[in-house]
Amino acid sequence: MRILKRLFKWIITLSLIGVLIGAASLAGVYYYFSPELPDVQSLRQVQFQTPLRVYSTDDKLIAEFGEKKRTPIPFDQIPEGFTQALQAAEDARFFEHFGIDIKGLSRAAFQLASTGRIQSGGSTITMQVAKNFFLTREQTFRRKFIEILLALQIEQELSKQEIMELYVNQIYLGHRAYGIQAAANTYYGKDINALDLAQLAMIAGLPKAPSAFNPITNPDRALERRDWILGRMLQLGYISQQAHDDAVATPVTARYHRSDIELDAPYIAEMVRQQLYEQYGEELYTEGYRVWTTIDSRMQAEAIAALRRGLLDYTHDHGYRGAEASIDLDTLEPEDQLSTLRQHTAYAGLEPALVLEVTDDGARLLRTDGSESPLDWEQMKWARAYRSPYWLGPVPKRPRDVLEAGDIIRIMPNEDGQLRLTQIPKAQGALVALNPQDGAIRALSGGFSFYNNKFNRVTQAYRQPGSNIKPFLYTAALENGFTPASIINDAPIVYHDASLEGVWRPENDNGKFNGPTRLREALYRSRNLVSIRLMRALGVERAREFILRFGFEPENYPGNLSLSLGSASSTPLQVARGYAALANGGFLIQPYLIDRIENDAGDILLKANPLHACPECDVIMAPATTSEAETGTETVAADTPAAVSGAAITASNSLYSQLQTPESIGADPLPAPRIITPRNAFLIYDIMRDVITRGTGRRAHVLKRSDLAGKTGTTNEQKDVWFSGFSPDLVATTWVGFDQPSSLGRGEYGSSRALPIWIDFMEEALQDLPNNPPAVPPGIVRVRIDPASGKRAYSGQKDAIYEYFRSEDVPRETARSPEEQKAAPATEAIFGY
Incomplete structure (x- = not known):
């Protein structure tokens, strides 16, 4: 008995000595490594790397930019x-x-001792937080000691809930998904709180090896890992036997879901990205900025659809250019044929x-998903x-006149679901729609397909506007004494002008001349000779x-008579901006695209304060030229801050110049x-309604509205065709x-080509906007006149x-009457300019 007591004392003593030695060792390790330990308090200010997200004005996601897909969630939202x-x-x-699990560490130590290699780290979630936020992934004793010490500190500073929140939002879970919310979106297209037990267990199996246990790339191993986790949950008493059995019986349902893009607007997304990258640089993709644009999702969807339909109509009207490529079917195995396609x-x-x-009644097609489909004659x-823009080949009589086996072609579904032969249009187009009252861009499509050609024709294509420029010239005439009833002679004219490189013989589109013509009629009939005479008179x-x-x-607008027929160069956005002034009562608004920018905490960083049309504001008119200010016309010189010089007007073409810092938010809106x-x-609005x-x-006129006005435009040889039109609430320009x-x-x-696209778009865009013809302002009277x-x-x-x-x-x-005309001298005639 005495021997047992002595043995027990020795054991106790040795244990105490061991504890003291262990404590001293730990203290020594701590003091040795403490200078290298980071401040764990920094975890309270963690800024997770989250992507840039771009939204429409009605909260539809347009785009997401950033290598890491992440949507952080608080602990109380974790199921x-x-x-x-x-x-x-x-x-x-x-x-x-x-913070550390003695059992886990002991197991890891035993594996190291028995195999000579580190097989598992015995890491707790807290230790993984320490490693993920502060350390590298190297497997060394030094790093492991630091990891343990950091875990102990983290447990002292943070609650378990805070630690769990950091972990589930930081971890990488495959396919660029960081954090469990992004993983749920990526694999299941749902938020994490909408997943069932089997899906939750599948995501919980990913942190160990996101590639090896990935349900998309390695579904068998992912299923094995999921079921093991479900078994552990049953063993730990987290779930019932029935819940376990139901979850294990659930098949793998994961598939790759792209970011939940709700609105197709890639030209818009790229415009936003380019502008903000200039301001924020690389941090744009990691700091969680959220940008709300002025885009209306319904109008945007229709703008893209209308432009595509119009361009497809054009390409079909001008014939088939043939297969995109051809291959020899006899030399390729079926899998190689599919790979080539x-x-x-x-x-x-x-x-x-x-x-x-190719058969007598159609063709048999291989599609990119590996299936086969018929294409009917x-x-x-x-x-x-297609032979040229001016003529086509003969009408095909059988499928072999159109296709050959081995052709790679384009198909699209008809409205009834049948496949139809088509082709990618060579002609391009643009459509942009603005709110004329403040310049907010409501819809924009810069071409047939951004992914086929990223050139944004709305903002980058400088093209001749043709007759789209005439309303501005006619407005100049109205400002300088002409009236809608002024008579101008629509007759042949020849000019010898050095700036026009010799003799110039302009004509009307139809080659005809109408003689003396009222200004109103000349505009709605788009008479070229009248426009030239107006410019010469002015x-x-x-x-x-x-x-x-x-x-x-100014540099794109020539100082010669050809300007009257649209020989200048403008982008569709610039043309739409000009037409907005005709729609809003005479104010030059500034188009803008970004409404506000927020950080990931919801704080507003920048907010738009656009110029707006304000008829009731006391705004002094901006002079277009110094001479006008000096000659006492209705446009007067500006001597108050509200006035804007002509130079400032022409220079303000940035879409982002009206963003304000938070300190300025709430300031009074600026009148245009x-x-x-x-x-x-x-007057010009009313004349253009006659167009x-x-x-x-x-x-x-098919739109059956009384508030619409606009103007067509066609350049020489039909190289550019336009239609710009508006109501008081929406202006849109189309170009092809x-x-x-x-x-x-x-x-x-x-x-014939731009106007149908405009109609197609406006039919949808105007549905919720009231029919709102302009009111007659004071000082305008209506008088009966002789049309001749x-x-x-x-x-x-x-x-x-x-x-x-x-x-x-008013004419004096x-x-x-006919009787008076008979009595008048034969030499008297009606003449204008």
Whole structure:
């Protein structure tokens, strides 16, 4: 008995000595490594790397930029089932231990002793937090000691809930997904709290080896790992036998889900990314910035669809250019045929397909998913061969006239779901829509497909606007004494002008001349000779300076008479901006794209404060030229801060110049400069309404609205075709042409090619906007006139029409009746400019 007591004392003594030695060793290790230990308090200010996200004004996700997909969530949003699954997989006693698990470390030490290699680190979740945030992944004793010490410190400073929150938001889980919310979105297309038990266990199995246990790339091993975790959850009492059995019986349902892009607007996304990268650099992709644009999702979707439909209509009308490529089917095995086909990318819903066989009634196609589909003759007989923009080959009579086996072609579904032969258009287009009251860009499409060609034609394509420029010239005429009833001679003219390189013989599009023509009729019929005479009457430089006040770039606007026919160069966005001033009563707004920028905490970093049309504001008109200020016209010199000089007007073409810092948010909105008087703004708007009701834009009458106005535009040889139109609430510009200017072909005009796209878009875009024709401003009167002379109608004149005038410009002369004309001297004639 005495021997046992002595033995017990020795054991106790040795144990105490061991504890003291261990404590001294730990203290020595701590003091040795303490200078290298980082401050764990920094974990309270962790900034997770999260991507840039871009949204529409109605909160639809447009794009996500950044290598790491991550959406941090707080602890109270982590499902209990996931926490339990993670404990079962990684650290069953997480909520009981003090940062290290003696059992786990002992097991790791035994493995090292028995094998000579570190097989498992015995790491707790706390230790993994220490490693993930502060250390490298090297497997050394030194790093392991530091990891243990940091884990002990972390447990002293942070709660278990805080540690768990850091862990689940930091870990990498495969396919660029960081954190459990991003993983749930990536593998299941759902938020983490919407997953079932089997799916939660699948994600909980990923931290150990995101590639090896990945349910997409390695579903068998992922399933094995998931079921092991479910078994551990049952063993630990987290779930019932029934829940376990149901979850184990669940098949693997994971598949790759891209970021939940809700709105197709890649041109918009790239515009935002480029601009913000200039300001924020690489941190743009990691700091969790969220950008809300001015884009309306419904209008944006329709803008893209309308432009694509219009360009496909054009390419089908001008014939089939043949297969994109051809292969020899006899020399390739089926898997090689499919591999070759998959080298061709689908664009804008136009899918590549390989012609396997051509029959008497159609063709048999191989598709990129490996399936085969028929292509009926009815869906390809449109395909007359393209010869040039001006003529086509003969009408095909059978499928073999169009296709051959081995052709790689494009197909798209019809409305009834049948596949139709198609092709990627060579012609391109652009569509942009603005709120004319403040310049907010509501929709923008810079081409047929961003992924096929990233050139943004809305902002980068400088093209001749053709007759789209005429409303600005006619507004200049109205500002300088002309009226809608002024008579201008639509007759042949020849100019000898050195700036125009010799003799210039301009013509109207139809080659006809109408003689004396009222200004209103000349605009809605788009008479070129009238425009030239107007510019000559105003003076080239005076007219040019007036046009520039609508925001165009002086270096792109020539100082010669050809400017009257649109020989300048402008982007579609610049044209839309100019038309906005005609729509809003005469104010030059500034187009803008970004409404606000927030950080990941929801704090506003920048907020737009756009210039807005303000008829009730006391705004002094901005002078277009010094001479106008000096001659006492309605445009007066500016001597207050509200005025804007002509130079400032033309220079302000940035889409992002109106963003304010948080300190400025809440400041009074800034009134836009007035560039034309209210009365002249009404007159030009009313004249342009006739373009819709009776002129070159009358196809738009199908929209059945009384507030629409606009203008077609076509350049020489039909290289560029336009339509710009508006209501008081929305202005939109469409352009169609080739990137390398060449003719679109005979019969291609703004009215036949650009206008249908505009109508297609506006039919949807205007649905929720009221029919809102402009009100007649004070000082405008309506008078009956003689349509031939523009003078007041004589008493009882049956063909008299009503016309609007400024009160001081009402015609004083009365037209002669037929009887008076017979009595007039034979030499008297009606003449204008």
